[in-house]
Amino acid sequence: MVSRINGLGHILLVEDNPMDIALTLDAFSEAALKNSIHVANTGQEALDYLFGTGKFSDREQYPLPDLILLDLKLPGIDGHEVLRRIKLTPGLKRLPIVVLTSSQKDTDLIQSYNNGANSYLIKPVSTTDFLAVVHQIDQYWLTLNIGPPMGDD
Known part of the structure; x- marks a missing residue:
């Protein structure tokens, strides 16, 4: 079952960089996208959120996301370890993960895809270009793409 309706999704x-967090949230706001966004500042916090542990145990308050935007340098x-753990976990491994990073290293690109990344995007430097990327992320991943059903694997 698809958990989002009309492009709305969680x-x-x-991301750990406050400026990149602000830029991302501003871009989603400026693009008038109505997606709910939760920010995890560390890899451990992301895993706690996804595994529903600790303060994230209430799935109504902290639902599984429809999309993960993952920085590598945490x-x-x-991010590589977060990606690896998600993709090895039944019930989570189908979550679409877009690596959104400043790294242009081939080793990061290769390792990301080897660990199961669904996409690898380099963070644009300008706000205008970043806004365009956010629109494309929304258009493809949260509107056009029909992801696999979540649940038991």
Whole structure:
């Protein structure tokens, strides 16, 4: 069953840089997108959210996202490890994950896809370009794309 209607969906943004968080949230707001967005500032917080542990145990308040936007460079558990753990977990492995990073390293790109990333996007530097990327993310991942059903694998 698809959990979103008319492009509305829940997004988990995994990002530690306050400026990038603000830019992302501003871009979604400026684009007038109505998606709910939860921000996890560390890899551990993202995993706690996704596994529903600790303060994230209430799935009504903290629903599984329809899309994860994942930075690679995170304190503690990095984005590569977060991605790997999600894609190895029944019930989570089908979640679409877009790596949204400033890294242009081939090693990061290859490792991300080897770990199951669904897409790899390099963060644009300008606000205008970033807004365009946000529109494209919404248009494709939350409007056009029909993801697999979630649940038992």
